[in-house]
Amino acid sequence: MFEQVLLKNVDVPGGHLLSSYExxxxxxxxxxxxxxxxxxxxxxxxxxxxxRGRGGAGFPTGMKWSFVPKRTGKPTYLCCNADEGEPGxxxxxxxxxxxxxxxxxxxxxxxxxxxxxxxxxxxxGEYVTAIRRLEQAIAEAHAKGYLxxxxxxxxxxxxxxxxxxxxxxxxxEETAMLESLEGKRAQPRLKPxxxxxxxxxxxxxxxxxxxxxxxxxxxxxxxxxxxxGIGPNKSPGPKLYCLSGQVRKPGLYELPMGIPLRxxxxxxxxxxxxxxxxxxxxxxxxxxxxxxxHGLNVGMDFDSLAAVGSMLGSAGVVVIDDxxxxxxxxxxxxxxxxxxxxxxxxxxxxxxxWVVKVLRRIEAGEGxxxxxxxxxxxxxxxxxxxxCALGDGAAMGLRAALAHFRDEFVAHIEExxxxxx
Amino acid sequence: xxxxxxxxxAAARYPDQRSAIMPALLIAQRERGHLPGPVLEExxxxxxxxRIWVYELATFYTLFHTEPVGTFHLQLCxxxxxxxxxxxxxxxxxxxxxxxxxxxxxxxxLFTLCTVECLGACEMAPVMQVGDDYHGALDVARMDAxxxxxxxxxxxxxxxxxxxxxxxxx
Numbered sequence: 243m244f245e246q247v248l249l250k251n252v253d254v255p256g257g258h259l260l261s262s263y264e265x266x267x268x269x270x271x272x273x274x275x276x277x278x279x280x281x282x283x284x285x286x287x288x289x290x291x292x293x294r295g296r297g298g299a300g301f302p303t304g305m306k307w308s309f310v311p312k313r314t315g316k317p318t319y320l321c322c323n324a325d326e327g328e329p330g331x332x333x334x335x336x337x338x339x340x341x342x343x344x345x346x347x348x349x350x351x352x353x354x355x356x357x358x359x360x361x362x363x364x365x366x367g368e369y370v371t372a373i374r375r376l377e378q379a380i381a382e383a384h385a386k387g388y389l390x391x392x393x394x395x396x397x398x399x400x401x402x403x404x405x406x407x408x409x410x411x412x413x414x415e416e417t418a419m420l421e422s423l424e425g426k427r428a429q430p431r432l433k434p435x436x437x438x439x440x441x442x443x444x445x446x447x448x449x450x451x452x453x454x455x456x457x458x459x460x461x462x463x464x465x466x467x468x469x470x471g472i473g474p475n476k477s478p479g480p481k482l483y484c485l486s487g488q489v490r491k492p493g494l495y496e497l498p499m500g501i502p503l504r505x506x507x508x509x510x511x512x513x514x515x516x517x518x519x520x521x522x523x524x525x526x527x528x529x530x531x532x533x534x535x536h537g538l539n540v541g542m543d544f545d546s547l548a549a550v551g552s553m554l555g556s557a558g559v560v561v562i563d564d565x566x567x568x569x570x571x572x573x574x575x576x577x578x579x580x581x582x583x584x585x586x587x588x589x590x591x592x593x594x595x596w597v598v599k600v601l602r603r604i605e606a607g608e609g610x611x612x613x614x615x616x617x618x619x620x621x622x623x624x625x626x627x628x629x630c631a632l633g634d635g636a637a638m639g640l641r642a643a644l645a646h647f648r649d650e651f652v653a654h655i656e657e658x659x660x661x662x663x
Numbered sequence: 664x665x666x667x668x669x670x671x672x673a674a675a676r677y678p679d680q681r682s683a684i685m686p687a688l689l690i691a692q693r694e695r696g697h698l699p700g701p702v703l704e705e706x707x708x709x710x711x712x713x714r715i716w717v718y719e720l721a722t723f724y725t726l727f728h729t730e731p732v733g734t735f736h737l738q739l740c741x742x743x744x745x746x747x748x749x750x751x752x753x754x755x756x757x758x759x760x761x762x763x764x765x766x767x768x769x770x771x772x773l774f775t776l777c778t779v780e781c782l783g784a785c786e787m788a789p790v791m792q793v794g795d796d797y798h799g800a801l802d803v804a805r806m807d808a809x810x811x812x813x814x815x816x817x818x819x820x821x822x823x824x825x826x827x828x829x830x831x832x833x
Contacts, residue, residue, distance in 0.1 A: 326783050327780075327781065327783070328781070329742040329743055329744065329780065329781035329785075330742075330743065330744050330781065330785055331781075331783060331785070332783045332784055332785055332786055334783075335783050335784065366783065367689065367726045368726070368782055368783065368792060369783065370795040370796075371795075371797075403676040403677075405682075405685070405686065406685065406686060406689055407685075407724075407726075408685055408688070408689065408720075408724035408725070408726040408727055409724050409725035409726035409727075409779075410723070410724050410725065411780065422685070423682060424679065424681060424682055425679070425680075425681035425682045425683065425684040425685060425712075425716065425720070426681070426716075426719075426720075427719055427720065427723040428723070428724075443678060443679060484785065484786070485786070486744040486747075486785030486786055486788055487743070487744050487747045487748070487785075487788075488747050488748070492785065492786045492787075492788070493786045494786060524743070528742075528743055558785070560743055560744055560747070560785070561747075562747060566747060570746075571743060571746075571747075574741075574742070574743055574746055575743060578742060578743075578780055578781075581780060582780065
């Protein structure tokens with residue numbers, strides 16, 4: 243069995259408490275960096291590990307940190323993206339509910355590396371338990387001297403604040419999240435400037451995902467070679483996979499990056515429900531293009547999934563079986579993106595509205611010849627023409643559904659009904 | 664602490680008062696149940712920020728309610744993972760047993776029924792949030808049991824607060 247590193251504490255009773263975290267070696271990474279490393283050395287450790295961002299984009303974390311300019315005269319901010327809105331994803335919630343100190347230690351080490359004294363953790367407002375657990379953990383860490391001033395006797399000072407979201411998927415986009423933190427409607431910013439240079443309050447800002455930050459203490463304690471030795475060299479490390487949908491054992495699994503999708507679904511998550519067959523799997527949250535059954539040998543890492551036209555995204559693995567209508571799944575996904583479009587740019591706001599209308603009529607058996615070509619035309623109009631990746635994700639997802647399951651769309655139009663009803 | 668004190672405490676975490684509007688609205692909604700215009704103006708005045716800034720956030724983010732909601736806000740996830748595990752049938756069941764359509768509140772003010780996008784708890788799909796709590800692995804029987812327990816909770820609260828009032832529905 244693969245050693246559980248990120249999930250070591252989640253099934254331990256009281257695993258969310260400081261005493262439990264310390265008993266398992268917690269806060270030793272923070273002590274080590276404050277004692278032995280300069281901030282630049284910590285950045286280099288993370289660079290050497292090849293850690294790539296677990297929020298979805300897979301950008302190299304150490305490189306992101308190295309973009310932060312020094313001595314700007316402004317404070318540097320660390321923001322943790324804990325908005326976790328990508329449908330099919332629940333890993334960050336489980337870390338925050340059951341092992342919040344792992345995140346706090348990751349924040350502290352990362353803040354030391356980039357020279358930040360303040361972090362904001364942007365948590366979606368629905369996650370009430372996670373918010374309470376993290377609040378408690380921050381208070382515990384403060385009382386024990388892991389947060390505050392003169393941390394562990396050093397000159398390092400650091401505070402963590404929670405900022406609750408209020409229901410907007412777009413806040414997962416990092417510049418929209420910054421707008422939201424500044425008390426504005428969450429709409430993405432034009433880049434450049436990138437947040438590393440001018441982010442929160444126009445100050446240098448690093449935004450990292452919960453799971454990314456949780457990896458950092460382990461890299462410090464076990465070394466970058468350990469991390470790089472797990473999974474593919476270009477996107478290594480232990481990885482959290484969220485399994486859901488029509489599968490026997492849904493849940494959160496920690497396994498090496500790069501594990502074949504088929505092994506993940508069939509061996510670890512128990513395969514399809516009794517009497518059913520797997521038809522398709524969405525590998526990385528609903529933004530990630532669907533992979534049909536015959537493509538499941540692909541490795542679950544950034545590069546392997548990109549090579550087959552999909553993406554690792556947030557590793558929200560949604561299993562779809564042969565009892566399910568793919569037109570319905572595609573419709574629900576595009577309805578979601580349409581609902582969550584922030585309204586800033588026209589291709590996303592208007593394009594997705596149009597796509598939803600066409601998809602709904604196809605699913606209702608009222609589709610007309612030319613509808614599929616119309617959908618493709620709309621995807622072309624949206625993809626690459628939007629401010630942020632929301633519109634791209636919607637268009638990529640729909641294109642994949644049309645490419646792999648075109649016969650189902652055609653059957654709806656020709657039979658003038660949903661064949662699954 | 665009063666609402667003003669809670670908001671001022673939250674605002675101290677930010678270098679800019681505008682950042683405190685979201686936390687302030689969440690505090691105000693917990694205190695007042697929902698966020699009608701006068702409450703939004705109160706929040707703006709406490710923080711000393713433009714009223715329009717407060718209005719635009721209250722109407723942009725889905726967790727803020729400018730209209731009243733029932734005692735129990737039933738928020739059923741109907742995103743893909745929950746849909747694949749039966750959320751559509753649960754919605755139909757809820758509409759039938761509550762006698763309301765999605766988006767409506769029961770006449771006794773007890774339940775508001777909504778569908779929401781992914782709650783981030785797909786491992787226990789289908790899932791529904793009621794107030795602060797998640798309820799997962801729901802089927803019709805578990806849903807009925809949940810509604811019964813919510814009604815019983817409301818009954819207890821009502822009998823304490825209004826010992827002489829008639830029970831709902833009479």
